[in-house]
Amino acid sequence: xxATTKTVMPQxxxxxxxxxxxxxxxxxxxxxxxxxxxxxxxxxxxxxFLDQTNLTNxxxxxxxxxxxxxxxxxxILTAGIDLSxxxxxxxxxxxxxxxxxxxxxxxxxxLPICMAxxxxxxxxxxxGATSLRIQSFVxxxxxxxxxRGIDRQISNNVSVGTQPVNSxxxxxxxxxxxxxxxxxxxxxxxxxxxxxxxxxxxxxxxQLILSRTRFGRHIYAVGGNxxxxxxxxxxxxxxxxxxxxxxxxxxxxxxxxxxxxxxxADPLAGQSYELDAIAAAVIGGTSLxxxxxxxVGTLVGALILTLLDNVLGLNSVSDNLQLIIKGLIVVAxxxxxxxxxxxSITAWFRGITRSARSKGGT
Amino acid sequence: MVHSKxxxxxxxxxxxxxxxxxxxxxxxxxxxxxxxxxxxxSGGKSSGPFVVGYSQSNNAEPYRxxxxxxxxxxxxxxxxxxxxxxxxxxxxxxxxxxxxQQFIQQKVNVLIVSPNEPDPLTGPVQQACNAKIPVIILDRxxxxxxxxxxxxxxxxxxxxxxxELAAKDLPNGGxxxxxxxxxxxxxxxxxxxxxxxxxxxxxxxxxIEHREAKWLKENATSTMQQWLAKxxxxxxxxxxxxxxxxxxxLAAASVHKENSIKFIGTDGLAxxxxxxxxxxxxxxxxxxxxxxxxxxxxxxxxxxxxxxTVQKKTTLDITAVTPQNAAQLYTANDFSHKK
Numbered sequence: 001x002x003a004t005t006k007t008v009m010p011q012x013x014x015x016x017x018x019x020x021x022x023x024x025x026x027x028x029x030x031x032x033x034x035x036x037x038x039x040x041x042x043x044x045x046x047x048x049f050l051d052q053t054n055l056t057n058x059x060x061x062x063x064x065x066x067x068x069x070x071x072x073x074x075x076i077l078t079a080g081i082d083l084s085x086x087x088x089x090x091x092x093x094x095x096x097x098x099x100x101x102x103x104x105x106x107x108x109x110x111l112p113i114c115m116a117x118x119x120x121x122x123x124x125x126x127x128g129a130t131s132l133r134i135q136s137f138v139x140x141x142x143x144x145x146x147x148r149g150i151d152r153q154i155s156n157n158v159s160v161g162t163q164p165v166n167s168x169x170x171x172x173x174x175x176x177x178x179x180x181x182x183x184x185x186x187x188x189x190x191x192x193x194x195x196x197x198x199x200x201x202x203x204x205x206x207q208l209i210l211s212r213t214r215f216g217r218h219i220y221a222v223g224g225n226x227x228x229x230x231x232x233x234x235x236x237x238x239x240x241x242x243x244x245x246x247x248x249x250x251x252x253x254x255x256x257x258x259x260x261x262x263x264x265a266d267p268l269a270g271q272s273y274e275l276d277a278i279a280a281a282v283i284g285g286t287s288l289x290x291x292x293x294x295x296v297g298t299l300v301g302a303l304i305l306t307l308l309d310n311v312l313g314l315n316s317v318s319d320n321l322q323l324i325i326k327g328l329i330v331v332a333x334x335x336x337x338x339x340x341x342x343x344s345i346t347a348w349f350r351g352i353t354r355s356a357r358s359k360g361g362t
Numbered sequence: 363m364v365h366s367k368x369x370x371x372x373x374x375x376x377x378x379x380x381x382x383x384x385x386x387x388x389x390x391x392x393x394x395x396x397x398x399x400x401x402x403x404s405g406g407k408s409s410g411p412f413v414v415g416y417s418q419s420n421n422a423e424p425y426r427x428x429x430x431x432x433x434x435x436x437x438x439x440x441x442x443x444x445x446x447x448x449x450x451x452x453x454x455x456x457x458x459x460x461x462x463q464q465f466i467q468q469k470v471n472v473l474i475v476s477p478n479e480p481d482p483l484t485g486p487v488q489q490a491c492n493a494k495i496p497v498i499i500l501d502r503x504x505x506x507x508x509x510x511x512x513x514x515x516x517x518x519x520x521x522x523x524x525x526e527l528a529a530k531d532l533p534n535g536g537x538x539x540x541x542x543x544x545x546x547x548x549x550x551x552x553x554x555x556x557x558x559x560x561x562x563x564x565x566x567x568x569x570i571e572h573r574e575a576k577w578l579k580e581n582a583t584s585t586m587q588q589w590l591a592k593x594x595x596x597x598x599x600x601x602x603x604x605x606x607x608x609x610x611x612l613a614a615a616s617v618h619k620e621n622s623i624k625f626i627g628t629d630g631l632a633x634x635x636x637x638x639x640x641x642x643x644x645x646x647x648x649x650x651x652x653x654x655x656x657x658x659x660x661x662x663x664x665x666x667x668x669x670x671t672v673q674k675k676t677t678l679d680i681t682a683v684t685p686q687n688a689a690q691l692y693t694a695n696d697f698s699h700k701k
Contacts, residue, residue, distance in 0.1 A: 045592075048591050048592055048593070051591060053591065053617070054587075054588075054591040057584065057587040057588075057591070058584075061580070061583070061584040061587070152421070152422055156427065157421050157422050157423075157424070157426075157427035157430075158424055158427050158428075158633050158635070158698075159424055159605075159633070159635045160634075160635065161634050161635035164634070165643070169643070183612065183616075184583060184587065184612050184613055184615070184616035185612075185615055185616025185617065185618075186616075258580075261580060261583065262579045262580050262583065262609065262612070263608070263612055264579065264605075264608075264635045266424075266578075266579065266605070267422055268422055269580075309584075310584075310588060313573070313584075313585060313588040314588055314591065314592060316571060319545060319573060319574040320545075
């Protein structure tokens with residue numbers, strides 16, 4: 001009797017400890033890709049990588065795409081997709097620059113103008129994907145082309161600088177204020193880099209909308225099972241139009257950031273950003289089939305993408321090798337962040353130990 | 363029933379549209395055809411309007427947008443030339459092939475092509491040549507000699523002059539970083555080679571970092587931020603185009619290092635956002651005007667339309683933009699207000 005308790009007790013304790021480790025690992029698991037990238041950064045270039053300016057630069061460079069990714073996540077959660085976010089951002093950034101330079105509009109007013117323009121574009125997408133019954137992939141692919149065309153038409157294919165100067169060679173008052181939207185080295189409230197703040201605020205607001213409001217539950221419901229959602233009284237079309245409008249609104253919100261970051265609006269700005277936005281959402285655990293995912297996950301995905309780029313850059317990894325590594329790490333991150341990863345590993349591990357024990361018994 | 367009736371109507375309307383389009387294109391064909399014939403009958407000395415077709419590889423690049431503006435301006439200088447709407451291939455060679463073939467079908471009097479890529483465009487240029495249409499090739503080559511004229515700049519020289527400027531600006535040597543265009547693009551390869559040859563005269567100059575920023579301003583900004591974060595002692599930035607140079611400038615300005623680092627770009631476009639203005643404002647130490655070839659192309663189109671022969675291959679000079687000549691070069695190259 002005593003002999004058995006002696007052998008069982010340590011094993012129980014060991015199991016318990018192992019269980020606790022598993023639980024911690026499990027809760028961290030959604031971030032494991034990010035943790036690995038950060039660890040890689042600290043080990044290879046610790047002091048430079050962790051420098052606040054470096055992290056601000058890295059997140060700031062991705063902020064406009066991160067904001068697009070939040071809108072993209074909403075659309076993907078309803079089992080749709082928005083391929084036009086990059087074009088909408090490009091057009092919004094052009095609207096911002098032209099309002100500033102040719103319209104002489106004060107920067108604080110430019111933001112709502114861009115957001116309204118973005119929401120308008122999103123509304124077109126939403127109507128196409130619902131009332132016209134065009135699949136969102138096709139509708140937004142078409143609008144990708146239309147919005148880009150409008151962008152190029154109004155700019156006449158010439159980039160518009162956001163730093164016009166007075167006759168004395170100094171920036172105009174509005175141009176100076178406009179830099180607060182994210183021209184490198186310009187902060188608001190003394191030391192806050194606006195693109196980073198804007199990205200984080202957008203993440204928090206939309207995470208709360210998703211998890212705390214009825215509209216948020218409707219989004220999951222529509223993406224999870226459209227028929228069931230309709231039968232339980234959710235207005236499917238209204239929800240879908242709303243997410244497209246929000247995706248456009250966010251693209252418009254990111255427009256001034258993009259223009260200020262480059263100190264100019266390029267007619268090609270935002271090209272292929274839709275891929276980065278989709279990648280951030282998917283790496284963050286959002287399912288392309290809809291109904292599963294979160295905005296926090298998208299934040300993690302965005303951080304993985306931009307910090308990885310930063311770490312590889314700091315280590316002067318060659319351009320071709322960077323492409324290969326980035327692709328492989330994305331695959332690894334998605335596998336490592338699979339929710340059932342640890343349970344399947346332990347199941348596999350248990351299988352091995354059990355067979356080993358039964359062999360030992362005979 | 364109703365459905366099928368509607369469908370029938372739609373199909374009928376569609377067919378009508380196609381037939382109408384066919385007639386229209388035939389009409390223009392015969393029109394320009396007779397035009398062409400007229401020219402021939404009068405021994406190429408007719409003053410009748412000569413139709414010029416221009417196939418642009420991609421309107422959306424600022425350099426090419428400038429080229430379009432300038433070509434329209436210079437063609438207008440010759441009252442007997444008429445430029446058809448510029449065909450934009452949007453960086454797709456297959457699209458450009460069909461656009462060039464459409465110009466051949468329309469029997470334009472002179473064809474100007476900025477090839478997107480050499481290989482795919484060789485065929486259509488040959489077809490134009492077979493159709494006895496004089497062809498002017500701009501900047502990028504094709505793999506046939508069956509054309510009337512080639513006009514281009516020299517990217518190697520543009521890189522070399524930038525290298526020589528760097529050597530002059532850093533007499534005691536120093537650390538240079540290079541921002542590259544898309545690595546497989548020929549202009550990138552040539553400008554890179556030229557730059558490295560240009561700085562050879564001063565062995566104390568070292569290229570400590572070089573990275574692909576894909577010709578894009580925002581990529582250059584984040585790359586430069588990373589280099590600055592590593593606290594490398596950077597004395598000079600060479601960017602293979604002006605947007606990348608200005609992107610690096612923004613990154614340096616954010617940590618107040620813009621005055622201790624020199625920036626050299628290339629392209630020299632006379633637009634408010636371009637390199638010449640940046641030299642004028644003291645942001646860039648210098649840039650190099652890569653010629654658009656538009657003025658020369660218009661002059662040659664005029665000669666070719668009148669049946670004259672022109673020089674087969676013309677390589678244009680690269681003009682250095684310095685703080686001294688920037689203002690004057692800006693006015694000379696600004697076409698936004700010229701009609």
